[in-house]
Amino acid sequence: MPFDPQLPFTWRQARDEGIPQRALEGTQYRRLVSGIYVAAAPPGKDGARSRSAIAYIEARAALLVAGPHAFLSHHTAARLYGAIVPDVPVLHASVAPGRRRSRHREVVVHQSRRSPATFRGLRITTPEEVFLDLATHLSLVDLVVLGDSLVKRERTTPERLVTEMQQATGHGIHPARRAAALVRTGVDSPMETRCRLLRVLSGLPELETDVRFYGDRDELLKRLDAGDRPTRTAVEYDGRQHIERKDQWEADIGRRETFENEKWRIVTLVSKDIYVTPGLTVERLAHIFRQRGIHVGPLRDEWQRHFPGRPTAAEAKSA
Structure with missing residues (x-):
């Protein structure tokens, strides 16, 4: 794939393209996480990246760090779906058990037996799996906020969430079931x-x-x-x-x-x-x-x- 500075790239890729370190540290580029960069958004209000574009760029950065077998999960997956989750200082991805997990202080790579779906061209856990995975990370209120926002974005439905949580097992299932029962359609914020x-x-x-x-x-x-x-x-x-x-x-x-x-x-x-x-x-x-x-x-x-x-x-x- 041709080099595109509008998408995340590594320090090594920058070096191969002849981009000096001083340029990476200037205003022309933005550091996403350690060793990963992207071209800065054009100046001015009209040039600012949308929330959706930022979520996509961060998702690609997470996968770049996590490796070719990784898929998006947890907070990073939720944001790519356009859902609402609390801000966290790290990005999240997952790999299957037995796969090598990258050790990066700004990208958490989980082990997961999920079979990833594809969304916006990226490998990712399903909306219902994101909801379950975050049941152990979010409070009840924040988990329902997540569910309501997934429904608003038409990524799932309250009925599907309830059904999936009833069929699922494992860590976090009890708070996930309770929160799913509280998710509603038609919530704007x-x-x-x-x-x-x-x-x-x-x-x-x-x-x-x-x-x-x-x-x-x-x-x-x-x-x-x-x-x-x-x-x-x-x-x-x-x-x-x-x-x-x-x-x-x-x-x-x-x-x-x-x-x-x-x-x-x-x-x-x-x-x-x-x-x-x-x-x-x-x-x-x-x-x-x-x-x-x-x-x-x-x-x-x-x-x-x-x-x-x-x-x-x-x-x-x-x-």
């Missing part, structure tokens, strides 16, 4: 997942996910993150991006007024409600649900292990 899991783990009603309203010609008119149609009660997450763009802000105002005219009660959650004061959020939602006629059973405290919260500035001063 990780924060929507976190809002839903705060309700579920506290014993509050889950509500219908991705509530959609269609017109006479089956055209989508509007949607809500989660809601209860009989009582016209909804819970939505509102991120910072919604107020940074004027057109989005104005559209949200008009949309909210439409729902209010139809007697909907929309409870809006922001980052602080999930990360800083989740306990108050549970109490607030329970109160509003009861007011609106939604049955709320006994609350549970499991949410505290997954949403520990942080003290507010006032609480920190009084502690």
